[in-house]
Amino acid sequence: MGTKKFLTGLGATATAVKMADVDVITSFPIRPYTGVMMILSQMVANGELDAEFIHADGEHAQLSICHGASAAGARTFTGSSGVGVTYAFETYSPISGGRCPVQMLIADRTLDPPGDFGSEHTDALGCRDQGWIMGWAETPQEVFDNTLIYYRVGEDPRVRLPQFNCHDGYFVSHIPGEVEIPDQSQVDEFLPPYRPVDPLDPQKPVGHGPQIFPDQGPALEAMRHNAMMAAMPAIEEAIDDFGRIFGRKYAPFVEEFMTDDAELAFFINGAHAHTARYAIKHLRERGIKVGLVKIRFIRPWPTDLLQESLSRFKAVGVVETNSSFGIARGGGILAPEVCGSLYDVPQRPLIASFMGGLGGEPITLKEFDFIAGKLKKIAESGKIEKPVYWLGFEE
Amino acid sequence: MKSHEVKIAKEKLLPEAGIVKAPSPNGEQETMITGCWRVLRPVIDREKCTMCRSCWIFCPDQAIEIAEEKMAVKLKYCKGCGICAEVCPVGAIERVPELDFEDGVVRLEKLF
Amino acid sequence: MATQKVEKTKLDRVRSLAKAPMDDYYVSGHRTCAGCGPAINYRMVAKAAGKDTIFVGPTGCMYVANTSYLCVPWAVPWIHAQITNGGGIGSGISAAYEARIRKGKYKGKFPNVIVMAGDGGSSDIGLQSLSGAMYRNHDLLFIAYDNEAYANTGIQVSPTTPYGARTTFTPPGPVVPEGKKLWPKDLAKLIVGGHPSVAYVATASIGYPIDLMNKVRKALNVEGAAFMHIHAPCPKGWGFPANKAIEIARLAVQTGMWTMWEFENGEYKINIEPKKFKPVSQYLEVQDRFNHLTAEHKAKIQNFVNQKLAMLGIKVPVEAVTA
Numbered sequence: 001m002g003t004k005k006f007l008t009g010l011g012a013t014a015t016a017v018k019m020a021d022v023d024v025i026t027s028f029p030i031r032p033y034t035g036v037m038m039i040l041s042q043m044v045a046n047g048e049l050d051a052e053f054i055h056a057d058g059e060h061a062q063l064s065i066c067h068g069a070s071a072a073g074a075r076t077f078t079g080s081s082g083v084g085v086t087y088a089f090e091t092y093s094p095i096s097g098g099r100c101p102v103q104m105l106i107a108d109r110t111l112d113p114p115g116d117f118g119s120e121h122t123d124a125l126g127c128r129d130q131g132w133i134m135g136w137a138e139t140p141q142e143v144f145d146n147t148l149i150y151y152r153v154g155e156d157p158r159v160r161l162p163q164f165n166c167h168d169g170y171f172v173s174h175i176p177g178e179v180e181i182p183d184q185s186q187v188d189e190f191l192p193p194y195r196p197v198d199p200l201d202p203q204k205p206v207g208h209g210p211q212i213f214p215d216q217g218p219a220l221e222a223m224r225h226n227a228m229m230a231a232m233p234a235i236e237e238a239i240d241d242f243g244r245i246f247g248r249k250y251a252p253f254v255e256e257f258m259t260d261d262a263e264l265a266f267f268i269n270g271a272h273a274h275t276a277r278y279a280i281k282h283l284r285e286r287g288i289k290v291g292l293v294k295i296r297f298i299r300p301w302p303t304d305l306l307q308e309s310l311s312r313f314k315a316v317g318v319v320e321t322n323s324s325f326g327i328a329r330g331g332g333i334l335a336p337e338v339c340g341s342l343y344d345v346p347q348r349p350l351i352a353s354f355m356g357g358l359g360g361e362p363i364t365l366k367e368f369d370f371i372a373g374k375l376k377k378i379a380e381s382g383k384i385e386k387p388v389y390w391l392g393f394e395e
Numbered sequence: 396m397k398s399h400e401v402k403i404a405k406e407k408l409l410p411e412a413g414i415v416k417a418p419s420p421n422g423e424q425e426t427m428i429t430g431c432w433r434v435l436r437p438v439i440d441r442e443k444c445t446m447c448r449s450c451w452i453f454c455p456d457q458a459i460e461i462a463e464e465k466m467a468v469k470l471k472y473c474k475g476c477g478i479c480a481e482v483c484p485v486g487a488i489e490r491v492p493e494l495d496f497e498d499g500v501v502r503l504e505k506l507f
Numbered sequence: 508m509a510t511q512k513v514e515k516t517k518l519d520r521v522r523s524l525a526k527a528p529m530d531d532y533y534v535s536g537h538r539t540c541a542g543c544g545p546a547i548n549y550r551m552v553a554k555a556a557g558k559d560t561i562f563v564g565p566t567g568c569m570y571v572a573n574t575s576y577l578c579v580p581w582a583v584p585w586i587h588a589q590i591t592n593g594g595g596i597g598s599g600i601s602a603a604y605e606a607r608i609r610k611g612k613y614k615g616k617f618p619n620v621i622v623m624a625g626d627g628g629s630s631d632i633g634l635q636s637l638s639g640a641m642y643r644n645h646d647l648l649f650i651a652y653d654n655e656a657y658a659n660t661g662i663q664v665s666p667t668t669p670y671g672a673r674t675t676f677t678p679p680g681p682v683v684p685e686g687k688k689l690w691p692k693d694l695a696k697l698i699v700g701g702h703p704s705v706a707y708v709a710t711a712s713i714g715y716p717i718d719l720m721n722k723v724r725k726a727l728n729v730e731g732a733a734f735m736h737i738h739a740p741c742p743k744g745w746g747f748p749a750n751k752a753i754e755i756a757r758l759a760v761q762t763g764m765w766t767m768w769e770f771e772n773g774e775y776k777i778n779i780e781p782k783k784f785k786p787v788s789q790y791l792e793v794q795d796r797f798n799h800l801t802a803e804h805k806a807k808i809q810n811f812v813n814q815k816l817a818m819l820g821i822k823v824p825v826e827a828v829t830a
């Protein structure tokens with residue numbers, strides 16, 4: 001069985017990419033994701049990984065090259081951060097519409113202005129509606145595992161969709177953690193070689209992406225929607241298989257921590273869940289019945305599972321490490337999706353957003369205390385004073 | 396989990412990912428028949444034709460065929476641009492109004 | 508990016524029209540305008556390249572007019588690219604075949620990868636993508652078919668639109684009598700000048716099919732990246748009758764408005780050079796897009812052409828006439 005190593009999120013990604021036997025890798029430097037390409041280029045130079053390592057002329061080109069390579073049957077990997085992610089925006093819909101299972105690492109970085117290296121999820125979340133599978137990892141181990149799981153789900157013949165494999169810049173990308181590296185044979189069992197459907201091949205000529213009549217639009221969009229819906233069972237099956245082969249069991253979509261008797265819950269994605277767990281242990285010692293609901297996939301969004309999970313609480317605090325200026329309820333991107341998921345449920349919790357970690361600030365234990373205090377007050381009074389709190393600016 | 400898939404009737408299904416089959420070499424793309432655009436029909440004088448292939452190579456629509464050792468016009472797709480007549484070095488191609496033909500395509504009932 | 512060369516078929520020289528390849532891979536049944544120059548170009552390129560070819564089609568007329576609706580007129584694989592990223596998509600396809608053949612994941616020949624981009628998708632919004640593909644020296648051929656405007660969207664000015672041309676973004680008026688005021692970008696020179704790894708660069712014209720097809724074959728036979736800039740007159744955009752595309756294409760060469768050359772082994776070679784150049788006015792006067800020009804404007808264009816020819820070492824200037 002495998003070995004254990006101390007790896008950063010970027011090191012874990014690179015190791016998984018190598019074990020996935022990726023064919024084409026496209027790079028362009030931007031902090032903080034760029035380290036993964038430094039490691040991969042060395043692997044290629046050393047002959048440890050047989051892949052075309054391409055220095056793209058920008059993020060738009062990184063994605064374009066992956067699109068062409070994937071359409072021609074290659075397993076591809078790319079990545080970016082912050083404004084690099086938004087620079088490539090045009091390419092995202094053509095890649096998912098062409099059903100090319102490109103994988104892109106996003107190590108989050110705050111968008112400009114002002115120039116800031118810290119992690120904020122707006123870069124990735126801004127691309128959430130482009131038909132890509134999307135989710136966050138909390139630790140280097142989860143990063144490693146997600147990299148393999150995403151390829152498996154994205155390349156599933158029912159799905160055939162690209163994947164944003166996200167983790168927080170610095171908090172995860174640069175802080176080492178223990179990672180169990182499996183044997184190559186385990187990876188091969190979990191992730192079979194990519195079998196492209198109708199690739200660009202002169203032996204069997206096809207046309208990819210011709211124009212359509214407007215009346216052909218609904219069906220094509222419905223089919224892309226169905227592909228995303230098919231990702232749900234594909235994720236569940238992949239997680240099952242993953243547990244069987246690697247011995248690590250994940251909740252496919254919604255991971256809970258100390259929620260059995262909880263009345264209050266932090267709803268969170270990504271690295272800050274790590275701090276939240278510590279906060280919850282402290283809060284529990286003080287008798288506050290709070291738990292954690294961590295969402296592992298933002299796309300596809302697990303509406304039904306969230307209805308089951310969140311309707312058990314009296315108050316839910318959505319921790320938002322992102323911004324959407326002027327969005328419904330005036331907070332971040334996640335709360336409207338959470339509220340929307342629960343609208344059809346008769347018994348639903350009171351929900352408030354907590355804007356935190358913007359610009360890459362850590363969310364401190366004290367701030368989780370503050371969130372718990374507000375949630376407690378909301379639960380006791382049975383009403384929402386205001387829907388959004390900006391951590392650090394509140395009484 | 397509940398399925399939120401859309402049921403798409405069989406007749407509304409399109410090729411997955413918009414990936415379509417290519418026509419065969421020298422074939423035709425039958426969903427875009429362009430012969431009905433034509434106003435003037437190229438008519439080749441087979442006596443004058445020297446088989447130089449100028450009309451053939453310059454046709455934008457692959458509408459000149461080499462048939463029975465002579466050139467022939469593929470009327471189903473010829474748009475009537477007249478390049479063939481223009482490039483013919485011996486003046487073997489005449490452009491005749493479609494209305495002069497029994498099977499002329501410029502008829503309103505054929506266009507709509 | 509090749510580390511280990513994979514097998515590639517070499518294409519023979521086309522000796523004459525009688526010996527030109529019979530098979531067509533760009534077939535009947537597309538919505539290009541009657542007498543479309545870029546369609547003629549597509550047909551000749553596809554003929555020359557043959558069956559082991561993959562086309563990349565960035566947005567432009569050759570995407571919109573050819574693929575409506577949910578159909579393709581190519582008998583070889585084709586993929587749509589954004590107008591921005593033809594070079595990138597082409598690079599990816601080429602890299603995929605490098606990797607897959609080397610790693611034993613694909614059994615078959617290395618294909619001809621041809622990016623067929625318009626002047627906008629190559630000299631303007633697609634320039635970075637083109638330059639990247641050339642710089643990295645992927646095994647592909649990038650063709651800019653030049654109809655000197657964004658024709659698909661209704662004839663808007665592009666960097667290769669000639670000085671003095673009327674487009675829907677450069678309408679002449681009392682304040683701007685000449686229409687377009689800028690001199691066109693010389694895309695092929697840009698590729699030659701700044702991309703030392705590119706082994707073959709050529710210009711061609713649909714008026715000269717044998718030359719065009721042989722250049723395509725030469726470009727496909729070289730290892731690594733190659734670039735061709737092909738002049739393809741547009742009846743709708745330039746304002747000439749549908750039957751005149753070939754005549755206009757030849758006039759462009761005969762007046763020096765378009766030059767025909769190859770660049771390989773560090774040297775330019777002029778391929779088709781008229782014995783006596785005609786004055787540019789003969790070219791300008793048969794197209795509506797220039798019909799607002801004064802003698803002064805035409806003289807400026809003549810001078811520009813003379814200078815361009817001199818740079819290529821052609822000393823056959825035609826005197827600029829202002830009166």
